Amino acid sequence: MTDGYLWFEGIPFSVLGFSSEVLKEACAQFVIKDEDTVLVTYPKSGTNWMIEILCLIHSHGDTKWIRSVPIWERSPWIETDVGYKRLNEREGPRLMSSHLPFHLFPKSLFTSKAKVIYIMRNPKDVLVSGYYHQTMTKLCKQPESLEQYFQWFMQGNVSYGSWFEHIRGWLSMRDRENVLLLSYEELQKDPRSTIERICQFLGKKLSPEELDSVLKNSSFQVMKLNKMSNYEMVPETFITKPFLITRKGICGDWKNHLTVAQAEAFDKVYQEKMLGFPKGLFPWE
Ligand code: PPS
Secondary structure: OOOOEEEEEEEEEOOOOOOHHHHHHHHHHOOOOOOOOEEEEOOOOOOOHHHHHHHHHHOOOOOOHHHHOHHHHHHHHHOOHHHHHHHHOOOOEEEEOOOOOHHHHOHHHOOOEEEEEEOOHHHHHHHHHHHHHHHHHEEEEEEEEHHHHHHHHHHOOOOOOOOOHHHHHHHHOOOOEEEEEEEEEHHHOOHHHHHHHHHHHOOOOOHHHHHHHHHOOHHHHHHHHHOOOOOOOOOOOOOOOOOOOOOOOOOOOHHOOHHHHHHHHHHHHHHHHOOOOOOOOOOOO
């Protein structure tokens, strides 16, 4: 452990809930099966929102599952001690989540037909969301200020490493037919059409009433009240109360937080690191 993190292959992870042994085994040996659905995101990009949507699609809009089982049990995290164990015990088509960068991901994914959904989000909003998360979490070191967190984020000195490297790595998979690339912004702008696209990708046919239920029950307001999904049940060992994963749930909150100088510094690095991607790929540009 260095600097409040558990370092694995050059990437910082939280010290609570992670171990080098599991990370090593998960990355090298975990077997992803053709029937699995894998949700991949950089932290704070809308992972839990998408898990809620996927669970509701799976149950055709029925809310029993999302109201009775904690969200991290419904879609365990491949790389955490608990999640890895759960997934190995689980039979049949599995739903799983991961924030792992591309180069550390279990290699079995690349030869499987598993459906992969990658969600991206405006990195400035990811930064602000990550700042609030990190000030309340006991999982890793706490920033003294937003400016300090800004510096850590730009250097990739935050959990799961650099946003820029994460997106570059995963976007190399975007043309595969078993990969669906979505953004937090399009989900916000047109949730119905985006959910329809997800259903089509997963080969799920939902009636208009079932789709209405998916939309309603995955909405920010409803999810915020669901204690199985809002992280209200996370023990105080991990988090400073009152913490909810459903913090603000909007696009562009960075404008309320970053100074002009910070935004300009961000844009300069962004332009250097994101060179070469086609125009129109990122809804926040
Ligand atoms: S984590 O900790 O990395 O798993 O966080 P993650 O779930 O990826 O991202 C958390 C942000 O997603 C927002 N969120 C939502 N937005 C809209 N609608 C719904 N239903 C929803 N659920 C979660 C959440 O509020 C976090 O963003 P911020 O900007 O902090 O509000």
